[in-house]
Amino acid sequence: MSSNFITTKEYAIMHNISERTVRNYCAKGRIPNAQLIGKTWTLPADAHVPERKNAKSKISPLLKALREQKAGCIKGGIYHRTQIDLTYNSNHIEGSRLTKEQTRYIYETNTIEITQEAIIVDDIIETTNHFRCIDYIIDHAHNPLNEAFIKHLHTLLKSGTSEASKSWFAIGEYKLLPNEVGGMETTKPEEVKQAMKMLIKQYYNTKPITFETILDFHQKFESIHPFQDGNGRVGRLIMFKECLAHNIVPFIITDEIKMYYYRGLHEWSRTPGYLIDTCLTAQDHYKAILDYFKIKY
Numbered sequence: 001m002s003s004n005f006i007t008t009k010e011y012a013i014m015h016n017i018s019e020r021t022v023r024n025y026c027a028k029g030r031i032p033n034a035q036l037i038g039k040t041w042t043l044p045a046d047a048h049v050p051e052r053k054n055a056k057s058k059i060s061p062l063l064k065a066l067r068e069q070k071a072g073c074i075k076g077g078i079y080h081r082t083q084i085d086l087t088y089n090s091n092h093i094e095g096s097r098l099t100k101e102q103t104r105y106i107y108e109t110n111t112i113e114i115t116q117e118a119i120i121v122d123d124i125i126e127t128t129n130h131f132r133c134i135d136y137i138i139d140h141a142h143n144p145l146n147e148a149f150i151k152h153l154h155t156l157l158k159s160g161t162s163e164a165s166k167s168w169f170a171i172g173e174y175k176l177l178p179n180e181v182g183g184m185e186t187t188k189p190e191e192v193k194q195a196m197k198m199l200i201k202q203y204y205n206t207k208p209i210t211f212e213t214i215l216d217f218h219q220k221f222e223s224i225h226p227f228q229d230g231n232g233r234v235g236r237l238i239m240f241k242e243c244l245a246h247n248i249v250p251f252i253i254t255d256e257i258k259m260y261y262y263r264g265l266h267e268w269s270r271t272p273g274y275l276i277d278t279c280l281t282a283q284d285h286y287k288a289i290l291d292y293f294k295i296k297y
């Protein structure tokens with residue numbers, strides 16, 4: 001079997017749906033390129049989960065525009081702008097030395113400009129990988145936020161990096177070694193799986209899911225710090241995805257407000273307003289971009 005194809009059971013676990021539902025989707029031709037080999041279905045690992053009949057009404061004008069522009073390879077629109085702004089800022093916060101113009105150049109030409117200054121190869125790889133992550137959350141915005149989804153984002157982000165080949169770095173899996181964030185201790189490796197299960201359960205037990213609910217999930221996710229590296233970028237991708245899923249205007253944490261963002265995460269339990277206000281400021285900036293592109297929200 002091709003490594004790009006998985007079983008109906010694996011697909012069901014990844015997307016938190018029943019295996020019977022997956023087989024029905026395959027049989028009805030609702031999953032493109034699914035193949036029946038003997039009596040067993042196999043399907044592309046990155047295949048979309050078919051939308052239910054009533055799901056179309058839940059798609060926001062923004063998500064609709066992002067999907068249409070992605071499918072049409074349209075340049076200069078909200079999809080193009082989001083890819084560059086979100087990738088540059090999220091990577092830059094984590095120490096990438098690529099400039100915004102270099103990020104734009106990689107996105108638009110799939111090449112890198114030759115400069116006199118040395119460029120770290122991992123910065124380039126993680127930039128192209130982050131573009132793929134954004135595509136994934138746009139295509140799968142309404143998929144359940146489960147462990148498999150989160151791990152897949154990590155796999156997409158870190159694939160091909162120098163860390164990915166190291167024995168201590170578990171790509172697409174929870175951390176093997178203790179780590180810190182901002183000098184603060186995080187959840188022990190042996191406790192991460194249970195902590196993540198509890199976090200996701202708590203998240204879905206909160207109705208309705210609001211702007212503040214998403215921020216609360218993000219702060220707790222970063223406190224757990226489940227992966228060896230890439231937690232900040234995966235966490236911010238999850239926030240963007242969940243905003244799209246729940247018809248909330250998403251936002252991008254820029255380098256200019258990152259210190260307020262860090263303070264907000266650190267002070268969340270005592271003063272949640274710090275993080276809320278910072279993210280609302282970022283949301284206002286993204287709303288201004290939506291206004292420019294005449295996208296309703």
